Amino acid sequence: MSFASLATVAISLVILGFAWMMMINADHMAGVMESELEINVYLRPNVDSNRAAELKDFIQKLSDIDEVVFVPKEEGLNLLNGRFGNDVDLAESLGGENPLPDMFRIRVKQADQIPDVGERIQRLAGVDMVRYGQEMIEQLLQLTQWVRSVGLVVVVATAVAALFLIATTIRLAVFSRSGEISIMQLVGATNWYIRWPFFLEGMVIGLLGAMVSVVALYLFYAQVAEHLTGSMSFIPIVTDYSVMFVVYRGLIIFGGCLGALGSVFSMRRFLRI
Amino acid sequence: MIQMFNVSKTYVGEVKIHALTDINLHIRKGEFVFLVGASGAGKSTLTKLIIREELPTKGQIMAEGRSILRMKQRDIPIFRRKIGFVFQDFRLLMSRTVYENVAFAAEAIEMSSQDVKRRVPAVLDMVGLGDKHAAYPHQLSGGQQQRVCIARAMVNNPMMIIADEPTGNLDPETSYDIMSMFQAINSRGTTMVIATHDREMVDRLKKRVVGLDRGRIVRDEERGTYHSAYQQL
Numbered sequence: 001m002s003f004a005s006l007a008t009v010a011i012s013l014v015i016l017g018f019a020w021m022m023m024i025n026a027d028h029m030a031g032v033m034e035s036e037l038e039i040n041v042y043l044r045p046n047v048d049s050n051r052a053a054e055l056k057d058f059i060q061k062l063s064d065i066d067e068v069v070f071v072p073k074e075e076g077l078n079l080l081n082g083r084f085g086n087d088v089d090l091a092e093s094l095g096g097e098n099p100l101p102d103m104f105r106i107r108v109k110q111a112d113q114i115p116d117v118g119e120r121i122q123r124l125a126g127v128d129m130v131r132y133g134q135e136m137i138e139q140l141l142q143l144t145q146w147v148r149s150v151g152l153v154v155v156v157a158t159a160v161a162a163l164f165l166i167a168t169t170i171r172l173a174v175f176s177r178s179g180e181i182s183i184m185q186l187v188g189a190t191n192w193y194i195r196w197p198f199f200l201e202g203m204v205i206g207l208l209g210a211m212v213s214v215v216a217l218y219l220f221y222a223q224v225a226e227h228l229t230g231s232m233s234f235i236p237i238v239t240d241y242s243v244m245f246v247v248y249r250g251l252i253i254f255g256g257c258l259g260a261l262g263s264v265f266s267m268r269r270f271l272r273i
Numbered sequence: 274m275i276q277m278f279n280v281s282k283t284y285v286g287e288v289k290i291h292a293l294t295d296i297n298l299h300i301r302k303g304e305f306v307f308l309v310g311a312s313g314a315g316k317s318t319l320t321k322l323i324i325r326e327e328l329p330t331k332g333q334i335m336a337e338g339r340s341i342l343r344m345k346q347r348d349i350p351i352f353r354r355k356i357g358f359v360f361q362d363f364r365l366l367m368s369r370t371v372y373e374n375v376a377f378a379a380e381a382i383e384m385s386s387q388d389v390k391r392r393v394p395a396v397l398d399m400v401g402l403g404d405k406h407a408a409y410p411h412q413l414s415g416g417q418q419q420r421v422c423i424a425r426a427m428v429n430n431p432m433m434i435i436a437d438e439p440t441g442n443l444d445p446e447t448s449y450d451i452m453s454m455f456q457a458i459n460s461r462g463t464t465m466v467i468a469t470h471d472r473e474m475v476d477r478l479k480k481r482v483v484g485l486d487r488g489r490i491v492r493d494e495e496r497g498t499y500h501s502a503y504q505q506l
Contacts, residue, residue, distance in 0.1 A: 183364055186324065187429065188354035189381035190347070 008169040009209025009259065010216070012162035013251050017217045019158045020247045023151030025237050030144030032236040034111035037140070039118050039132040041104040047126040052102055055126060059106065062120065064113040069105045076100040101128060112141055159254075166258050170202060171266040181270045191271050198263040206259020210252040218248070274433060274464055275300040275323055280332030282318050282488075292318040294488045296332070300466060302432070305459045307475050308468040309499055310485035316468035319485070320435050323466065324356055325349055354382050357426025361438035363418045365410040371397065371421050372406040378425045396424040400454060416447030423454060433464040440471050448474060475499035 041059075043052060052070060060068050071079075077098050081089070108117050114132050122130045174181075184194045221244060228237050238244070280296040283289055293315045300306055308316045321327045322334060325341050334341050336352065344352060365374050372393060379389045397403050400420040410418055419439060426434050436455070440448035452474050459465045469475065475482060475498060482497030483490060 179364065180366055183366070183377075184381045185350075186326070186353060186358050187378040187381050187425070188350045188352075188356075190350045193381060193383065 005166075005169045005173055005205050005259075006209045006212070009166050009206055009255055010212040012165045013210050013213035013255055014216055016155070016158045016162045016254075017213055017247050017251050018220075019151075019154045020250070021217065021221060021244060023148075023155050024243065024247070026147045026151045028238045028243075029236050030147050033140060034144060035107070037107075037111050037114060037132070037137060039104075039106040039108070039114060039121070039130060041106060041121055041127055042129040042131070043102045043104075044126055044128045045101060047102065051126050055124060056104065058124070059104065059121060062117060064108050064110055064117060066107040066109045071103045071105060073098050073100040073102050076103060111137065111144075162254075163258065166206075167262045167266065170259070170262040174198060174263060174266040174270065178270050181267070185271075194271065195264055195267060198267055199260050202263030203256050203260035206255040206257070206262075207252065209259070210255025213255070214248045214251055217251075218244070274302045274304075274337060275466075276335040277322070278333045278335075280322065280329045280334060282315075282322065282327065283330045291488050293322075293329070296490055298483065298490065298493075300464065303459070303462050303464055305456070305465045305478070305480040306467070307478075307480055307482045307497075307499075308466065308485060309470075309475060309482055312470075313487075314485040315488040316485055317437055318488075320358075320437050320466065320468055323435055324353060324358060350382075354429055355432045357423075357429065357431035357434040359419070359422050359426050359434060359436035359439045361441040363410070363422045365418060365421055365425075367410050369409075370406065371402060371408050371410070371413070374410070374421055375424045375428050379428045382429055384429070392428055393424075396427045399427065400424045414447075415442050416444075416450060419443060419447075419451055420454070423451070423458075427458065431463065433466065434458065436465070436467045436469075438469060439467060440469065440474065445473065449477075452478060472499040 043055070047055075056068055056070055059065060077100055080100070106117070106121075108114055114137055118130045118132050121127055181194055218241075222241065225237060225239050225241070228235055229239055275298070277296050277298040280293060280298075281291070282293040283291050296319070298319075308319060310316055318327070322329055323336075325334075325344065328342060336355075341352065366377065369377065375393045375396060376389050379392060380386075384392070394403065394406065397406055400423050402417060402420050402424065405413065405417065410421065413421070419442075423434075423439075426436075434455070439455075440451055443451065448471055452471075455465055455467065456478065479496045479498070482492065482494050482499070484492035484497075
């Protein structure tokens with residue numbers, strides 16, 4: 001065991017960690033896109049402010065609702081006005097009459113609940129129209145679901161590959177010491193006495209390898225994140241580095257367990273009496 | 274001390290090999306026994322069965338009145354501590370010094386470090402290697418390496434020492450030294466079982482001789498010689 005095993009552990013875990021970070025980012029991007037989706041609910045012109053407040057209360061109490069914002073028609077006009085620039089007074093050119101209805105902007109907790117929530121709101125008295133870009137949402141949801149599934153598959157596959165790579169290295173290392181093991185057995189050492197040093201050694205190598213990979217990934221990610229946020233800020237990557245501590249912690253636990261258990265399992269056939 | 278009843282051992286591979294057939298043998302406490310016979314006669318297999326490195330296909334083996342076949346896994350190491358093993362090829366750890374090689378065996382049975390420090394120099398002195406404790410095996414002659422192996426077998430104060438061709442790789446003079454050492458160990462009450470080709474040694478020591486041929490015991494004589502065994506074959 002030693003340097004070769006340590007390098008194998010480190011490299012395998014770098015690959016695994018990289019895939020994992022990619023998945024976290026893909027998930028984050030999908031989440032960002034989903035969170036930008038909202039439902040617009042337009043009210044009938046005859047709905048007064050009391051009824052509007054009732055509706056708001058009611059909608060807020062529906063399950064899966066994150067936020068309901070009431071936009072009165074005056075504010076709607078102002079917003080619209082803003083989009084046309086300061087030179088134009090929309091209200092004036094419309095003859096002092098505001099053609100816009102009052103509306104709600106609704107965000108839901110889960111993007112895939114949007115169609116369901118939309119339908120329920122459509123049935124309420126006083127609601128004129130519900131808009132949420134049905135087709136777009138379905139496509140986007142499919143895309144984000146796909147990204148998440150693929151990411152998960154890639155992470156699991158690299159984890160399995162890392163497992164085999166590391167197990168093989170450890171098995172070779174144990175094999176090179178089979179002479180020592182058989183002598184220990186013949187002089188009457190118990191199996192645990194024989195196993196213990198291999199267990200510790202495997203764990204230490206697993207942990208050291210994992211630490212090397214964590215340092216490498218940390219530096220790499222900091223660089224990439226800085227570069228991307230600077231030059232391609234439209235890509236919503238995770239810039240909160242503490243999110244990546246999940247990956248680092250996971251890699252260190254994975255590395256330690258893998259090293260320790262890997263060496264114990266590799267020894268099994270030498271310990272059979 | 275060791276009793277074998279109708280023991281047979283068959284290796285099953287591409288061809289079946291009957292390594293031992295119908296062995297009945299009783300080795301008493303404090304005895305000095307030579308196992309003789311041509312290569313492939315079954316000497317090594319017999320020693321492996323005694324230390325339970327292998328299990329017989331048929332028959333029963335008792336050690337101090339207990340069946341070693343029905344022994345629980347966790348009792349096997351305890352049983353082996355009562356037996357010292359000496360190999361033809363020494364099987365020393367090349368990356369460790371003479372002292373460490375011997376101490377390793379003592380530590381493996383969880384002897385206290387105080388006892389290790391006391392016991393290891395004592396056995397190294399006994400085999401005449403007191404001044405070589407810091408040497409590595411490759412710096413030693415074959416005879417010296419075999420003495421390290423004997424010291425390793427002795428360090429745990431075994432009731433019995435089993436040696437498989439202990440002088441097979443040594444010149445006659447060195448072989449004689451090693452055999453004298455075995456006699457000295459035996460005189461303190463340790464049972465000795467030695468599988469050997471060394472005709473001269475067997476003839477000189479006049480100990481019990483068990484002759485094997487093609488897996489069967491063909492002769493068992495008190496104060497026997499290698500020669501008479503040979504003529505009967």
